[in-house]
Amino acid sequence: MTPFESRALTAAIYLLVADGVAALYLGDLLGLPGFLLLLALVAGSWWQEPLRRLVEPIPRLGAVLVGLAGGVLVVEIVTAATGMLDVFTHLLIFLLLVKLYTLRSLRDARDVTFLAFFMLVAASPVTTSVVFLGLFVTFLVIGTWLLMLRHLLYEADIMAGPTGRIGREVLRLALAASVVTVLVTGLLFLLIPRIGQAALPLRPNVSRMIAGFTERVQLGAFGEIEADASVVMRVHLAGLSGASGPPERLPSLRWRGIAFDHFDGRVWTVSRSTLKLTLRRDRPVPFAVHRYYGGPVLTQEIYLEPIESQMIFGAPRLLQLDTRSDFVTIDDLGNVAVPLATARAHYTVESEPEADDPRQADVADARLPHDPRWQARYTQLPAVSPRIRALAREVTTGSRDAYDAARRLSAWLGREIAYTRVLERPSVEDPLEDFLFVRRAGNCEYFAASLAVMLRSLQIPARVVNGFQRGEWNPYGRYYMVRLRDAHSWVEVFVDGAGWVTLDPSPRAGAETVAAATPALLWLDSMRVSWYRYVVSFSLHDQLAVVETVRRSTLSWSAAALRPGAWRPGSKLAAAGLALVVALVLAVGWQRRRVGAGTEMPAFYARALRMLARRRLAPGAGETAREFAARVSAAAWAAPLAQITGAYERVRFGGAVLAPEEIVDVDGALARLALAVRAKGT
């Protein structure tokens, strides 16, 4: 092994190990201190030779050290490991360190490669980060290089032969092989059938706790709400049918999460009497959620980060839901929940956006129910301050109908009350009274709660809804990025003939000035979504879609190809160009083959030509061997030359290998030819 090869091998090993350790850190299988400690230990193993020279003279010290480390590992696994994955990770780290500190043979290099690979395996169930892609590709390139280099060195080692100084060449070859491996990996990833669902959770809890969206609205808290810019949801608008214009231009887009029907004076909750329906899916069909009123339909593909909620978000009114889960719970508030087993959810919903003026709608299914219990439920109120009731009446004086009253109240709140995220301690017992008459400022929850309470005080059915605002449009990925700070509350009021209609009294949009993301950030986020969309959440459904797309494209292309008259402008030119390229490739290939076949002239024929050259006989330009033999057929050497020419043609153009008897015959013919050439008078 040359010094270059040795250095290259060591560098590849340590790069691969670093990649594996980074994967463990990415998957949160190592904390920062553990990560740094492990890196230090790995770096320390670089000097394993001097360390081993120190340890080896002391009998059994090495074994004791390994035994101690093993003992610590067992204790650590028993006491600290929280799941199978942690045990696996700790075992990997232990084996890796043992290997690195005893690294001697090329076989150890192979073992280290496997261990680094399994570090990526360990990280894979607990991360969905796009950084994993970088680590994966890095591993692929370095791993290919290492395996190739190791193989060549190993072969040269066991054969006690030189490697032919091909170390640098291996690097180029490994890069080319890596590119091919990436392509084949992608193809196999697409083709391997997706079946089954998680049946063996490797780590029980992988979601993270975030604030912003909550499944209840509580008033009376104080302090400053921090605007968290973390993206929690990405909404790709897949299509809008029944309406014109791009779907992202739809007015008042928001993502409804949960509606509340019960208010106790401080907290809005979902009442216990809510009718809940758990649906189980037997076939791969979407779950129906709400009745369709006949308007346009907006399709949304949503990627939801792990939040401490099982709610399904989507533009109101949710018509149907398509998700991986076979169970869905729907209640009569229109709240939809699924048990989210994975760290990140991906689902598709169809919604029917609300009409601009709901009073013009006259849907039979959306009539005001005459059920007193229903009426009581959506007009339920605790003891409310008379000032609030009076304010509601005052603002809505002269209203034509319930919807007009609701709009007046909403407009009044937006006009008269200020939006703020700085909540001060209420000076009176009732937080709404404090909001409306004392502070006259608050966040969206106060606005929504005030409007709902005032509507209910007027016996207009209303409920508070939590969800997210529209978010920021990402033109690169064509989706809305919804951040934590976009969490929002609004009100749904029931309009006879139109059903539940959204009203947002909060003047939040005007109060908040949020810096838009830079193009680079938007592009990076779009890449992250692509990673998640096409790799992390790739499903059987997607596989079938790919197959269907390929099938349709093939059919449409083949059908179009048979009708040249129907080709689009330029297609004929492209087809002609393609045909030309194919013809050129074939011609060059044929020429190469022809030339290639002729590169090797058998030695016996070359010898025969040399003999004939003494008699100034040589094949002319463009003259074939057979023509040459025929030209000199009158001479005494015609017979042996014919025999040699026959053998020459079979070897050179037929690729034949002469049998021993044939070689003897050819040798004889050469001898006869030599005699004939030397003889005088011929």
Next chain:
Amino acid sequence: MSLRALLARLRPQRTIRPTRDGWWCLGAAIGLGFAAVNTGNNLLYLLASLLLALIVVSGILSEQSIRRLRVRAALPEEIYATRPAWLGARVLNRKRWLPSYSVALEAGERRLYIARLAAGAERLVTWEATFAARGRQRLPGMRLVTRFPFGLFLKAGRVVLDDEVVVFPAVRPLDAAWRRRLAAGSTRSLRRRGRGHDLYNLREYRAGDDYRLIHWRSSAKTGTLTVREMEAETATNTRIVLVGDGRRDAARREAALSEAASLAVHLLAGGAAVALAGPGLHVGPGRGRAHQHRLLTALALYDPAITGPPAGRRTAGMSEIEVALG
């Protein structure tokens, strides 16, 4: 097309066998595949795909490395039984652009490794082999194999170099009795320098002369080192006759054939014309390397099943040596 030809055509061009590392890789791929199916985790699918892709790429590169390599035997002209012979094979890379990496010619435990063979280049690899017996012998046959690029699979081509070669009987220096017999009866001197037994001349020692040829008495008389020059001598033209058929005692027969071959080589080296006769066997008198080849080939291919009196007639002016086959 005969059945054998058809079967030969159907036989796969290559055989592939996982190495120990390859078994590990396959095991890991299957395990990961199981984990991926069980958990529905696409990153596990991705890693399983990587392992499978490595296997696919390994297949592509190993095929690229081994394809269009032609192996031709490079055998010595004379192979003698019981004497080590250097056999060779010329490996030619017939690809126009791409080199071949890490290929080996393998026969049993023997591996002849070529780390890199450039496009269009040829490499001669040699190995030592000893054949125990004379006659037509089949070469052990070698296969082009490669573990390139990752050492996961051993890919092997078809067996090549399994041709027959003719192994001559063992040729040994003649023992003292034979040398005396030949020297007494049938050698004659030529009036020129050579390696015979009679003195031709005495001259002053020159660097490189054989010390054994120093004539000590003359050196003592003249005070300068003096060496003997010997006369060239040649053996009498001889016909070697194999007597008997040697069917009863194979060991004696083979020893006799070896003796006949040794005699022939010795006589030919001395410049004599040698003929050979035996049951169903006749090689006329002749001299030189080509004739020696013919004689040894006849002895190598002697078949004890063929019986009868020695073929051919005694040529005038040739002495005759009988070698009993037993």
